[in-house]
Amino acid sequence: MTSLTDLGTVAYSMSLTREMPSTKPCPLCGSGTREDVAHPEAPLRRCGSCDHCFADLELLDQRETYDESYGDDDHQNWFENPNLELFWRISSVIGDDARSVIDLGCGRAQFLSCLHSHTKVDGDRRLVGVEQTTFVPPDGVEIVHSPFDEWSTTERFDAVVSLAVIEHVDDPVDFLRRASELAEPGGRVVIMTLNDRSLLYLASRVLRRFGITGPFDQLYSRHHLHHFNKSSLLAAFAAVDLEVETRWDHNIPAAAVDFPSQGAIADGVRLLGVRSLFLLGRLTRRCYLQTVVARVAA
Numbered sequence: 001m002t003s004l005t006d007l008g009t010v011a012y013s014m015s016l017t018r019e020m021p022s023t024k025p026c027p028l029c030g031s032g033t034r035e036d037v038a039h040p041e042a043p044l045r046r047c048g049s050c051d052h053c054f055a056d057l058e059l060l061d062q063r064e065t066y067d068e069s070y071g072d073d074d075h076q077n078w079f080e081n082p083n084l085e086l087f088w089r090i091s092s093v094i095g096d097d098a099r100s101v102i103d104l105g106c107g108r109a110q111f112l113s114c115l116h117s118h119t120k121v122d123g124d125r126r127l128v129g130v131e132q133t134t135f136v137p138p139d140g141v142e143i144v145h146s147p148f149d150e151w152s153t154t155e156r157f158d159a160v161v162s163l164a165v166i167e168h169v170d171d172p173v174d175f176l177r178r179a180s181e182l183a184e185p186g187g188r189v190v191i192m193t194l195n196d197r198s199l200l201y202l203a204s205r206v207l208r209r210f211g212i213t214g215p216f217d218q219l220y221s222r223h224h225l226h227h228f229n230k231s232s233l234l235a236a237f238a239a240v241d242l243e244v245e246t247r248w249d250h251n252i253p254a255a256a257v258d259f260p261s262q263g264a265i266a267d268g269v270r271l272l273g274v275r276s277l278f279l280l281g282r283l284t285r286r287c288y289l290q291t292v293v294a295r296v297a298a
Protein backbone atom coordinates (compact mmCIF):
# COMPACT_ATOMS: atom_id res chain seq x y z
CA MET A 1 0.00 0.00 0.00
CA THR A 2 1.24 3.49 -0.78
CA SER A 3 1.72 5.55 2.36
CA LEU A 4 1.06 9.23 2.82
CA THR A 5 4.81 9.68 3.16
CA ASP A 6 5.32 8.08 -0.27
CA LEU A 7 2.64 10.31 -1.78
CA GLY A 8 4.32 13.34 -0.25
CA THR A 9 7.68 12.28 -1.70
CA VAL A 10 6.13 11.78 -5.13
CA ALA A 11 4.43 15.19 -4.99
CA TYR A 12 7.70 16.82 -3.90
CA SER A 13 9.68 15.14 -6.68
CA MET A 14 7.01 16.17 -9.23
CA SER A 15 7.32 19.72 -7.98
CA LEU A 16 11.09 19.56 -8.38
CA THR A 17 10.68 18.17 -11.91
CA ARG A 18 8.51 21.11 -12.92
CA GLU A 19 10.98 23.61 -11.50
CA MET A 20 14.12 22.02 -12.86
CA PRO A 21 15.76 23.91 -15.73
CA SER A 22 15.06 22.51 -19.16
CA THR A 23 17.30 19.81 -20.54
CA LYS A 24 15.82 20.26 -24.00
CA PRO A 25 18.08 22.61 -25.96
CA CYS A 26 16.89 24.93 -28.68
CA PRO A 27 17.07 23.02 -31.98
CA LEU A 28 18.54 26.08 -33.68
CA CYS A 29 21.02 27.75 -31.31
CA GLY A 30 21.45 25.08 -28.62
CA SER A 31 20.50 27.36 -25.71
CA GLY A 32 18.16 26.35 -22.88
CA THR A 33 14.40 26.37 -23.40
CA ARG A 34 11.32 26.65 -21.21
CA GLU A 35 7.70 25.63 -21.51
CA ASP A 36 5.67 28.21 -23.38
CA VAL A 37 1.99 28.92 -22.81
CA ALA A 38 -0.29 25.90 -22.98
CA HIS A 39 -1.78 24.86 -26.31
CA PRO A 40 -4.52 22.20 -26.61
CA GLU A 41 -2.66 20.03 -29.14
CA ALA A 42 0.96 21.21 -29.42
CA PRO A 43 3.14 21.34 -26.28
CA LEU A 44 5.22 24.44 -26.99
CA ARG A 45 8.71 25.39 -25.82
CA ARG A 46 10.58 28.66 -26.23
CA CYS A 47 14.32 29.36 -26.38
CA GLY A 48 15.76 31.68 -23.75
CA SER A 49 18.30 33.03 -26.21
CA CYS A 50 16.94 33.30 -29.76
CA ASP A 51 13.26 33.15 -28.61
CA HIS A 52 12.50 30.35 -31.09
CA CYS A 53 9.17 28.67 -30.36
CA PHE A 54 8.74 25.01 -31.25
CA ALA A 55 6.55 22.01 -30.53
CA ASP A 56 8.02 19.44 -28.15
CA LEU A 57 8.12 16.46 -30.51
CA GLU A 58 8.44 13.95 -27.66
CA LEU A 59 5.12 15.09 -26.20
CA LEU A 60 3.26 15.61 -29.47
CA ASP A 61 0.77 12.76 -29.56
CA GLN A 62 -0.45 13.29 -33.13
CA ARG A 63 1.38 14.49 -36.22
CA GLU A 64 0.15 16.32 -39.30
CA THR A 65 -0.37 14.12 -42.33
CA TYR A 66 0.37 15.19 -45.89
CA ASP A 67 -1.85 13.26 -48.26
CA GLU A 68 -3.62 13.98 -51.53
CA SER A 69 -6.33 16.03 -49.80
CA TYR A 70 -3.83 18.39 -48.16
CA GLY A 71 -4.68 21.31 -50.40
CA ASP A 72 -8.36 20.56 -50.76
CA ASP A 73 -9.81 21.34 -47.34
CA ASP A 74 -7.99 23.30 -44.67
CA HIS A 75 -5.56 24.97 -47.09
CA GLN A 76 -7.80 25.70 -50.04
CA ASN A 77 -7.37 29.50 -49.91
CA TRP A 78 -3.59 29.14 -49.68
CA PHE A 79 -3.39 27.14 -52.87
CA GLU A 80 -6.00 29.16 -54.76
CA ASN A 81 -4.28 32.49 -54.04
CA PRO A 82 -0.58 32.08 -54.78
CA ASN A 83 1.78 34.76 -53.53
CA LEU A 84 2.80 36.16 -56.91
CA GLU A 85 4.47 39.22 -55.40
CA LEU A 86 6.82 36.92 -53.49
CA PHE A 87 7.40 34.70 -56.53
CA TRP A 88 8.45 37.67 -58.66
CA ARG A 89 10.74 39.03 -55.95
CA ILE A 90 12.52 35.69 -55.55
CA SER A 91 12.76 35.41 -59.33
CA SER A 92 14.40 38.84 -59.40
CA VAL A 93 16.85 37.92 -56.62
CA ILE A 94 18.04 34.63 -58.10
CA GLY A 95 18.10 36.18 -61.56
CA ASP A 96 18.01 34.66 -64.99
CA ASP A 97 21.54 33.37 -64.38
CA ALA A 98 20.02 30.60 -62.27
CA ARG A 99 19.76 27.99 -65.02
CA SER A 100 18.57 25.26 -62.68
CA VAL A 101 16.11 25.73 -59.81
CA ILE A 102 14.71 23.18 -57.38
CA ASP A 103 11.75 23.77 -55.03
CA LEU A 104 11.66 21.47 -51.99
CA GLY A 105 8.09 20.71 -50.93
CA CYS A 106 6.77 22.60 -53.95
CA GLY A 107 3.04 22.07 -53.29
CA ARG A 108 1.33 22.48 -56.66
CA ALA A 109 4.56 23.89 -58.17
CA GLN A 110 3.05 27.36 -58.44
CA PHE A 111 6.37 29.12 -57.87
CA LEU A 112 8.14 27.04 -60.51
CA SER A 113 5.24 27.50 -62.92
CA CYS A 114 5.45 31.28 -62.40
CA LEU A 115 9.19 31.12 -62.99
CA HIS A 116 8.64 29.18 -66.20
CA SER A 117 6.01 31.64 -67.43
CA HIS A 118 8.08 34.75 -66.79
CA THR A 119 11.55 33.50 -67.48
CA LYS A 120 13.55 35.27 -70.16
CA VAL A 121 15.98 32.40 -70.33
CA ASP A 122 15.87 30.07 -73.29
CA GLY A 123 14.08 26.78 -72.97
CA ASP A 124 16.99 24.94 -71.42
CA ARG A 125 16.26 26.22 -67.92
CA ARG A 126 15.74 23.27 -65.59
CA LEU A 127 12.92 23.57 -63.03
CA VAL A 128 12.43 20.69 -60.59
CA GLY A 129 9.93 20.33 -57.76
CA VAL A 130 10.03 17.72 -55.00
CA GLU A 131 6.60 16.95 -53.58
CA GLN A 132 5.10 13.89 -51.95
CA THR A 133 1.51 14.54 -52.99
CA THR A 134 0.63 13.82 -56.58
CA PHE A 135 -0.73 16.29 -59.12
CA VAL A 136 -0.44 17.10 -62.80
CA PRO A 137 2.85 18.99 -63.33
CA PRO A 138 2.56 22.41 -64.99
CA ASP A 139 4.33 23.07 -68.27
CA GLY A 140 8.10 23.32 -68.09
CA VAL A 141 8.36 21.78 -64.61
CA GLU A 142 9.63 18.34 -63.68
CA ILE A 143 8.17 16.87 -60.48
CA VAL A 144 9.82 14.28 -58.26
CA HIS A 145 7.01 12.66 -56.29
CA SER A 146 8.71 11.87 -53.01
CA PRO A 147 9.02 13.16 -49.46
CA PHE A 148 12.04 15.46 -49.77
CA ASP A 149 13.71 13.91 -46.71
CA GLU A 150 13.66 10.50 -48.42
CA TRP A 151 14.99 11.69 -51.77
CA SER A 152 18.58 12.24 -52.78
CA THR A 153 20.45 13.11 -55.94
CA THR A 154 23.96 13.91 -57.01
CA GLU A 155 22.65 16.77 -59.16
CA ARG A 156 23.36 20.33 -58.01
CA PHE A 157 21.22 23.42 -58.67
CA ASP A 158 21.91 27.14 -59.07
CA ALA A 159 19.05 27.94 -56.71
CA VAL A 160 17.38 25.82 -54.02
CA VAL A 161 14.04 27.27 -52.95
CA SER A 162 11.65 26.13 -50.23
CA LEU A 163 8.52 28.08 -49.37
CA ALA A 164 6.51 27.49 -46.19
CA VAL A 165 8.10 24.10 -45.57
CA ILE A 166 10.87 24.49 -42.97
CA GLU A 167 8.30 25.11 -40.21
CA HIS A 168 6.92 21.61 -40.84
CA VAL A 169 10.15 19.60 -40.50
CA ASP A 170 11.45 17.98 -37.32
CA ASP A 171 14.99 19.31 -37.67
CA PRO A 172 15.27 22.67 -39.48
CA VAL A 173 19.08 22.75 -39.27
CA ASP A 174 19.36 19.37 -40.95
CA PHE A 175 16.84 20.55 -43.57
CA LEU A 176 18.94 23.65 -44.29
CA ARG A 177 22.08 21.54 -44.48
CA ARG A 178 20.48 19.24 -47.04
CA ALA A 179 19.20 22.24 -48.99
CA SER A 180 22.68 23.79 -49.09
CA GLU A 181 24.16 20.47 -50.24
CA LEU A 182 21.80 20.54 -53.24
CA ALA A 183 23.14 23.93 -54.33
CA GLU A 184 26.07 24.49 -56.65
CA PRO A 185 29.09 26.21 -55.11
CA GLY A 186 28.18 29.90 -55.14
CA GLY A 187 24.50 29.00 -55.60
CA ARG A 188 21.62 30.37 -53.56
CA VAL A 189 19.30 28.94 -50.91
CA VAL A 190 15.95 30.73 -50.50
CA ILE A 191 13.74 29.94 -47.50
CA MET A 192 10.35 31.44 -46.68
CA THR A 193 8.65 30.79 -43.34
CA LEU A 194 6.52 32.25 -40.54
CA ASN A 195 7.39 35.17 -38.27
CA ASP A 196 6.56 34.57 -34.62
CA ARG A 197 7.14 38.27 -33.89
CA SER A 198 4.60 39.42 -36.45
CA LEU A 199 1.61 41.46 -35.36
CA LEU A 200 -0.65 38.58 -36.37
CA TYR A 201 1.07 36.23 -33.93
CA LEU A 202 1.20 38.94 -31.26
CA ALA A 203 -2.53 39.63 -31.62
CA SER A 204 -3.30 35.92 -31.27
CA ARG A 205 -1.42 35.78 -27.97
CA VAL A 206 -3.13 38.94 -26.67
CA LEU A 207 -6.59 37.67 -27.67
CA ARG A 208 -5.84 34.39 -25.91
CA ARG A 209 -5.34 36.27 -22.66
CA PHE A 210 -8.87 37.62 -23.04
CA GLY A 211 -10.32 34.18 -23.66
CA ILE A 212 -10.44 34.36 -27.46
CA THR A 213 -8.31 31.33 -28.23
CA GLY A 214 -9.21 30.54 -31.86
CA PRO A 215 -6.41 32.50 -33.61
CA PHE A 216 -3.76 31.28 -31.12
CA ASP A 217 -4.93 27.68 -31.36
CA GLN A 218 -4.81 27.83 -35.15
CA LEU A 219 -1.46 29.62 -35.53
CA TYR A 220 0.35 27.39 -33.02
CA SER A 221 -1.37 24.12 -33.95
CA ARG A 222 0.63 20.95 -34.53
CA HIS A 223 0.43 21.78 -38.23
CA HIS A 224 3.55 23.91 -37.68
CA LEU A 225 6.35 22.45 -35.56
CA HIS A 226 8.48 25.60 -35.62
CA HIS A 227 7.61 29.26 -35.23
CA PHE A 228 10.62 31.25 -36.38
CA ASN A 229 11.46 34.82 -35.59
CA LYS A 230 14.17 36.83 -37.33
CA SER A 231 16.86 35.85 -34.81
CA SER A 232 16.06 32.17 -34.74
CA LEU A 233 15.88 31.84 -38.52
CA LEU A 234 19.25 33.56 -38.88
CA ALA A 235 20.63 31.27 -36.16
CA ALA A 236 19.59 28.28 -38.27
CA PHE A 237 21.43 29.66 -41.30
CA ALA A 238 24.50 30.38 -39.16
CA ALA A 239 24.44 26.80 -37.85
CA VAL A 240 25.12 25.50 -41.37
CA ASP A 241 27.53 28.31 -42.35
CA LEU A 242 25.23 29.77 -44.97
CA GLU A 243 26.04 33.40 -45.71
CA VAL A 244 22.83 35.44 -45.67
CA GLU A 245 22.59 37.90 -48.55
CA THR A 246 19.22 39.45 -47.89
CA ARG A 247 16.12 39.03 -45.77
CA TRP A 248 12.74 40.70 -45.89
CA ASP A 249 9.38 40.69 -44.11
CA HIS A 250 6.19 40.25 -46.08
CA ASN A 251 2.63 38.97 -45.95
CA ILE A 252 0.53 36.67 -48.06
CA PRO A 253 -2.51 37.84 -50.01
CA ALA A 254 -5.27 38.27 -47.43
CA ALA A 255 -7.47 36.00 -49.56
CA ALA A 256 -4.94 33.20 -49.03
CA VAL A 257 -5.61 33.03 -45.28
CA ASP A 258 -7.44 29.86 -44.30
CA PHE A 259 -9.65 29.64 -41.26
CA PRO A 260 -12.66 27.51 -40.42
CA SER A 261 -15.85 29.33 -41.37
CA GLN A 262 -18.04 30.55 -38.49
CA GLY A 263 -20.64 32.36 -40.54
CA ALA A 264 -20.58 35.33 -42.87
CA ILE A 265 -20.40 38.05 -40.19
CA ALA A 266 -17.69 36.35 -38.09
CA ASP A 267 -15.70 35.52 -41.21
CA GLY A 268 -15.96 39.14 -42.39
CA VAL A 269 -14.74 40.47 -39.03
CA ARG A 270 -11.78 38.09 -39.04
CA LEU A 271 -10.83 38.97 -42.58
CA LEU A 272 -10.98 42.68 -41.72
CA GLY A 273 -8.79 42.00 -38.69
CA VAL A 274 -6.27 40.05 -40.77
CA ARG A 275 -6.15 42.79 -43.44
CA SER A 276 -5.59 45.44 -40.73
CA LEU A 277 -2.82 43.43 -39.06
CA PHE A 278 -1.16 42.79 -42.42
CA LEU A 279 -1.21 46.53 -43.18
CA LEU A 280 0.13 47.48 -39.74
CA GLY A 281 2.68 44.70 -39.98
CA ARG A 282 3.91 46.07 -43.28
CA LEU A 283 4.21 49.58 -41.78
CA THR A 284 6.08 48.32 -38.71
CA ARG A 285 8.05 45.57 -40.52
CA ARG A 286 6.43 42.94 -38.34
CA CYS A 287 4.79 40.95 -41.11
CA TYR A 288 3.37 37.45 -40.98
CA LEU A 289 6.14 35.88 -43.07
CA GLN A 290 9.84 36.31 -43.72
CA THR A 291 12.15 35.22 -46.52
CA VAL A 292 15.91 34.74 -46.37
CA VAL A 293 18.29 34.40 -49.32
CA ALA A 294 21.73 32.94 -48.65
CA ARG A 295 24.81 32.08 -50.69
CA VAL A 296 26.57 28.74 -50.59
CA ALA A 297 30.35 29.09 -50.36
CA ALA A 298 31.96 29.09 -53.81
Ligand SMILES: [Zn+2]
Nearest residue numbers: 026029047050
Ligand atom coordinates in the same frame (compact mmCIF):
# COMPACT_ATOMS: atom_id res chain seq x y z
ZN1 LIG B 1 17.56 29.34 -29.69
